[in-house]
Amino acid sequence: MSNASTNAPAPQTPDGAPETSVRLVIGSVAVLMLLAALDQTIVSTALPTIVADLGGLDHLSWVVTAYILASTVVAPLYGKLGDTFGRRNVVFFSVSLFLIGSALCGMATSMLFLILARALQGLGGGGLFVLALSIIGDVIAPKDRGKIQGVFAGVFGLSSVAGPLLGGWFVDVFTWHWIFYINLPFGLLALAGFAYGFKPTGKRERAKIDLFGALTLSITLASVVLLTSLAGTQFPWSAPQSLGLMALFATALALFLIAETRAADPILPLALFKMNTFWVTSVISFISGAMMFGALTFIPVYLQLAKGASATASGLQLIPMTFGILSASTISGRFMTATGKYRRLPIIGLTLASLGLLSLTRLSADLPSWQLWASLVAVGAGMGTIFPVVTTAVQNAAPREMLGTATAAGLMFRQVGGSIAVALFGALFATRLAASMGGIDIPGLGNVAELGPQRLAALPAEAQAVLAQSVSTALRPVYAIATALAVTGLFFAFLLEEIPLESRITPHKPAPA
Template sequence: MTGTREALDTAPTLDSRRRNIVFVTIVLGMLMAALDQTIVATTLPTIVADLGSAGHMAWLVTAYMLTEAVATVLAGKFGDLFGRKLVFQLSAVIFIAGSVLAGFAQDMLTLIIARGIQGVGGGGLMVTAMALIADVIPLRQRGKYQGAMGAVFGVTTVLGPTLGGLFTDHASWRWCFYVNVPIAVVMIALAAKTIPTVRPASRPVVDYLGIALVALGVAGLILGLEWGGSEYAWGSPMIIGLFAGSVVLLAAFVLVETRVPEPMLPMGLFRNRVFTVCSILSFIVGFTMLGAMTYLPTYLQYVDGVSATESGLRTLPMVLGLLVTSIISGNIVSTTGRYKPFPIAGAAVMALGLYLMSTMGRDTGIWLESLYMLIFGLGIGLSMQVLTIVVQNTVPYAQLGTATSGVTFFRTVGSAFGTAVFGTLYTGKLDPALAAALAGTGIPPEVAQSPAALRALPDEVSAPIVEAYTAAIDSVFRWVVPVALVGFVVAWFLREIPLRDSTRARATELGEGFSMPDSADRVDQLEHAIAQVLRREQRKKTGPPGPSVRVLTGGTVPETLVWAIGAVHLRTRVRGGATLTGIAEDHMVPVGVLEPVYREASQAGFVAIEGDSLRLTDSGAQQAAVFRRVWRVWLDGKLEDWTFDDPADRALLDPALDKIAGDLLDEQSSRPAFAPLTR
C-alpha cells in the first residue's frame, strides 16, 4: 500500500462552477460504491425466495467486500500509473457491468459473481474519488469538500438497507442494481468532460505478487468458513485443504512483503503497537457491524413478519446510535486529544448490544428491539471513530498513507469475514431446525424461505418455522459476543499518545468514523491533514487562512505588487509563460485595469514587460521565493507537534512541505479578491 506522489503534472485551475460539477461527479461514484456495500441487506430474504440457495446468501455481501478490499489497493497504484481520471472511469464501467449482470442473474452463483465484479468497480471508485479530490480541489478549500465526501459515504452506507427495502417492495430487488446504470453513465460522461487529467510524474512499483497472495489466502479462509458444515464436513479434505492452503499463501505473503521494494503492507508496521491494536480493532468492528447489518433485516422479515422496507426502517435506531456516538466521540477527541476510552467503551457496549439482540424473539416488542439495536449502534460509533486517526498520529511520515489504507483494509476484510462467519453460524443452526419444523407439515421449503409466503400461513402452522429462524439468528448474535469481548480486551493495550493538532482536526469528519477508503499516498494524507488545519483556521476568523500580505513581505511591498508577482509566477508555472491578456482572462477583468499594476511592478524592478508577455525579473523571482518561504514557515508552525526521530523521514517531508507551500502561494495568487483592483 506504499504510494508516493512526490511530483504531479499541474492540474489546470478550475473555476467554482466547474469545480462543483467535478465534485458532484466524484460524489456520484462514491455514493454508488458505498450504497452497494449494504443495499442488499434487506433484499436477501426476497433474493433467496426467488433464486434459492439460502446457504450462499452471505456471499452476496462477502463477494463485494472481498473484491472491494483488493480493488482499493490496485486502483490506487493504477491511478498513479495511468492517471486517476482514467481509473475512475474504468471503475465505473466495471461497476456498470457488474450491476447489469446482477440485475439479470437467474441463479445465486451468477449473482455472487456479479457482486464480485461490482466490488472491483466499487473499490476503484471509492479510492480514486478521494484521490481526485486531492488533484482538483485547491488545498484551501479541500477540507470542506473532503468533509462533505465523508458525510456522503457515512450516511449512504447506513441508509443502504432502507433504500434496498424500498426497491424490493415497490419495484423488484433487481432494481437495487439496475438503478446504478443510468447514474454511472451520467457520471462517466461528466467525468470525461469536466475532470482534468493529472498524471503523476513518478512511476510506482505495484506489488502484484503480494496482492495476489493475500487475496487468495483470505478468499480461501472465507470459503472454508462458508462451506464448512454445509457444503462439506468440517473434517473433509476440501475444508482442511482450503485452510491449509490459505495458511501457506498468507505465510508466503508475509515473506514477500519483507523483500519487495514497495510492499502492499510493510511488515514493519506491526512493530508499531498502536497500528497492530488498531488493525485488530478495525477488523473486529467491521466483523460485527456488517454482519449484524446484514442479518438484522433477515430477522425482522422472518420473525417479526415485516416488509423489506419496514425492516430497513426498523434498523434505523442502530444507525442513529452509530451516528450520534461517532459525532460525539469525534468532537470530544478533537477537543481533548484523549481517545483510549472510546474503543474500550465501544467494544463493551457492542458486546452488550449483541447479547441483548440474541434474546429477541416473537414476543419481543418493537420498542425493546429498537433499544437493543440502539445500544449496539452506540457501541459501533464509539469504536470506529478514532482508529484511523490514532494510527495517523503515531506512524512516521513515510508510512502515513500505508498505515491509513492498512487499517481500512483490515476493516473491509473484517466485514467480509464477519458476514461469512455470520452466514456459517446461521446456516448451521437454521438447516436442521427448519427441517424439523417442516417435517410432516407438507409445506415445501420454498414457502419457508419466502417472508411473504410465510406471513400468509396460519399462525399455528408458521410458529415452528418462525421459531427456527429466531433460534438461528439469536444463535449468531450470541456466538459473536466473544468477538466483541476480544475487542474489549485488545482495546486496553492501545497506547495513548497526545494527538497532533492536524490529527485532531480530522477527528470530527464523518468519513473517518466509517473508515472510508482513502488514498495510500503519503502526500495526499499530508495535504488532507493540512486542509483540515486550514479549514479550522478559517472557522476561527473571517477571510482566508494563512499569512497576510504584510507578513509575506514584512510590509515592504504593496499589496497590489504582491498580487502581480504571484499572478505571473502562477501562470508561468501552470502555462509555461505569462501574458497580460492571459492574466486578465484568468481574473475576468479588462486588460486596461491591470496595465497600471504591471507598469508599477516593472518600475519597481519585479516584472519585465515585453509586449504582452510578462516575466519575473531576478528581483521578482527572489520576492516569490520569499513569499514561498513565509508560507513554509507558517506550515511548520501548524505542524510543529509532528516529531521526526528518523532523519530520512524528515528528508521525505521537507520537499513535500516545500511543494505544498508553493501550491498555497499559487492559490493565494489565483484569488481575484487578493487584488483590490479586481474587486
C-alpha cells in the first residue's frame, strides 16, 4: 500500500482509503464487537427461563462458560491468522461462525445443543474482539487511534451493563430465542458495511502456522479458564478434577514455552515480552480485567441481597460505572490524539480505580446510594482511562507484521484476568458469607448461586437484616483484594515507557531482537 498524497482532494487514511470508508469500517466493526461483547453477558438474566424450557439445570453454568472459554482460547490464533493472511477474510470467517452459532443457539431444543452452539458462537466471537481492535491499526494512524480505541472501550463497558438488561427485556417481551436471533440482522448489516469499506489489498503470505504452539496455548488457556470457572462450584479445589486441570495447565504452559522458542513463525512470539510496552501493558490488562469483572459481578449481588433490589434495578444501578467508562475513554482518546502521549493516563486511571475500589470496602446494608454511585463512577473512569491506552500503546510499539498478535495477547490477558478474578472472588465471598452468618441455619445461604431477591423476600425480617449485613461484610475482602490489585497495577504503570504516537502508519518496524 502506498501512503496518501498530502494534496489529495478528500481526507485520506495513511493507507490511502477515503475517510468515509474508514468511518464505515469503524462503525461496522464497532457493531460486530458490541454483538460479541453482549453475548458474554446477555444470557445471564435469561438462564432461569432457558432452564425451565430446555431442562438441564446441572449444566447451567456451561451456557456461559462455553462462550467465554471458546472466545478466550481462539483469540491468539485469530491475531496470528490476521497478521499472516490479512484481516478481511479472517473477519468474514469469524463473523460467519458467530452468526451460524447464534442461529443454532436460537434453534436449540436441548441444553446440550445450546452449549455446543454457544461454543461455536464463542469461536467466532473471540475473533471479533481481536480483529476489531487490530483493524484500527490497519486504517488509523497511531496518534489518532486513541479516539477510536476510546469508543471501543466504551462499547465494551456498555455491553457489560446492557447485556443483562437486554436479556431480561427479550425474555419479558418476546422469548429467550431472540437473545440470539437478534444478532443475525445486525451482524449481516455490519458485515456488509465492513466488506464495502475495507478493501482487499491483494497481498497474500504463505506461512507455516505454528500448530503445536497454537494447540499448547489453547490447552493452557482452556485449563485455566475451566479451573477457575468450575473449581469451587462444580467440584472442590482439592478434588481430582481440580488437581488434574492444574497439572494440565502447568504441562501445557511448559510445552508452549518450549515450542515458541523453536518455532520458525511462533503463534505468540516470546520476543514481544522483551518490549517494555508489551509486557507492562499485558500486566495492566490482566489486572484491569480482574478489577472490572470483579466489580461488575458482585455489585448486583450486593444490591439484590443487601438492598433488596430487583435484578433489573440492580442492573440499572451499574449505569454510573458505564458513564465513567464512556466519559473517561472519550477524554483519554482525545488526549492521546492531541498530545501523542499516553504514559500518564494509566497512572491516572489506576489511581481512580484504586480510590473507587477502596471506597467499596466500606459496603454496608445502609450505604447511601450516592456513595455507591460515586464509587462506581471512579472505578468506571479508571477503567475507561486504561482500556484505550493499553491497546494503542502496544500497537504503536509492536512491529506492523505482529500488530494482530500483540493486540490479541492484550485481550487474552484481560479475559483470563477477569475469569480468574470472578472465580476466586466468588469462592472468597461464599466462604466469608457462610462464616459471617454466625451459625444461623437458613438452608441454601452457603451457596451463592442459589441466593436471590425472591429467597430474601421470603425470609423473616430478622433474617433479612442478618443476611444484608453478612453480604456486605463478606464482600469487603473482595474489594480489598481488588484495591490491592489496582495499586499493584499502578506500580507497573510507572514502569511503562512512552513511545510518541506517530501521525501516520509505519509499514514496518524492526522486530524485537
